[in-house]
Amino acid sequence: MKKKSIVILGIETSCDDTAVSVINRDRNVLSNIILHQKIHEKYGGVVPELAARLHDKYLTKAVNMAISSAKIKKNQIDAVSFTLGPGLIGPLLVGASFAKSFSMGLKIPLISVNHVQAHILSQFIKKVNINKNSYPKFPFLCLMISGGHTQIVKVSDFFKMDILGSTLDDSVGDAFDKIARMFGFSYPGGPKLESFSKRGNYKRFIFSKPLVKGLDFSFSGLKSHVLQFIKNKSKKNPYFIENNLYDLCASIQRIIAEILLEKVKAAISDTGIFRVSLAGGVSANSEIIRHFLVFEKQNKKWEIFIPKKKYATDNAAMIAITGLLKYEKNIFDSVNVCSYSKFQRFY
Numbered sequence: 001m002k003k004k005s006i007v008i009l010g011i012e013t014s015c016d017d018t019a020v021s022v023i024n025r026d027r028n029v030l031s032n033i034i035l036h037q038k039i040h041e042k043y044g045g046v047v048p049e050l051a052a053r054l055h056d057k058y059l060t061k062a063v064n065m066a067i068s069s070a071k072i073k074k075n076q077i078d079a080v081s082f083t084l085g086p087g088l089i090g091p092l093l094v095g096a097s098f099a100k101s102f103s104m105g106l107k108i109p110l111i112s113v114n115h116v117q118a119h120i121l122s123q124f125i126k127k128v129n130i131n132k133n134s135y136p137k138f139p140f141l142c143l144m145i146s147g148g149h150t151q152i153v154k155v156s157d158f159f160k161m162d163i164l165g166s167t168l169d170d171s172v173g174d175a176f177d178k179i180a181r182m183f184g185f186s187y188p189g190g191p192k193l194e195s196f197s198k199r200g201n202y203k204r205f206i207f208s209k210p211l212v213k214g215l216d217f218s219f220s221g222l223k224s225h226v227l228q229f230i231k232n233k234s235k236k237n238p239y240f241i242e243n244n245l246y247d248l249c250a251s252i253q254r255i256i257a258e259i260l261l262e263k264v265k266a267a268i269s270d271t272g273i274f275r276v277s278l279a280g281g282v283s284a285n286s287e288i289i290r291h292f293l294v295f296e297k298q299n300k301k302w303e304i305f306i307p308k309k310k311y312a313t314d315n316a317a318m319i320a321i322t323g324l325l326k327y328e329k330n331i332f333d334s335v336n337v338c339s340y341s342k343f344q345r346f347y
């Protein structure tokens, strides 16, 4: 007998992207809608209340777009999954209220999802990576690098994850964005810093690496070092940033890539686990990708899994795949489940 097809709708509203996706039981993404909120660019960062209001305005449209581009009917959806947290509480509540109403209206199960766990589980979307077709075997390590998080996680099973190291202060995405802002780039500055780096000489400026024990990270020192450095230089030459922008960007990007790779190497030697996936928006950075791929080439045991950009940054396909994996294990939620802003633990 042919197995029933399963269709899961995923909703992501933890920050400034209104995202909805539909996935089927074969882990194929049938649609992946992202409506970016451009309004935040002019404020230099995400304004939580504006983000919540725009999610409220766009979510119904995004859900309709996801359903029609998946070429399904609403009554074919078996469950709705949504981001419960962590993230900005206003935006999260908009997504949660929508998902709860949708589940009650259609009488289908409700599945809440931890946003960070979803970034990690995005590895189980079909054809998710730019460099591999297979799913990583358990256990594997995940380097989670995004605007909100910087962690090395040991993934023993779909829902058995342990954090081996995390940032003690800023996330790596935040470091990219704040340094980029010093150079006059609008939010999010990470991708702009990357594009300027392409024409720069990374050897021009040497910034010191943070001395953090174990597998933890720290990026606030690098940020202050860059700020102090450009302040001093600009006193003597007011055009210092303009004259050296490409080299500054390349030098900063390079040191961040080195810091990340060094920590992952340490995690590999501590755990003996050689499979590593990248996740989160910063894993779209080509210099970071290059660093990891060069190392994979030099070390036959290593297996690096690098997601396509559309699955690395915030998206709803990762919420839908996590929803599917929970659905298969009959893990559902009641409408009383509460959103949370701070990361507490994996579920």
Ligand code: AMP
Binding pocket: 145, 146, 147, 148, 172, 173, 174, 176, 177, 188, 189, 190, 191, 194, 280, 281, 282, 283, 284, 285, 286, 312, 313, 314
């Ligand atoms: P996420 O929180 O996963 O959506 O990722 C957003 C973060 O990733 C922001 O801090 C961006 O600046 C950063 N980011 C996105 N693309 C790049 C890139 N190519 N290089 C560096 N940072 C990036």
Ligand code: MG
Binding pocket: 115, 119, 146, 147, 148, 280, 281, 313, 314
């Ligand atoms: Mg994210």
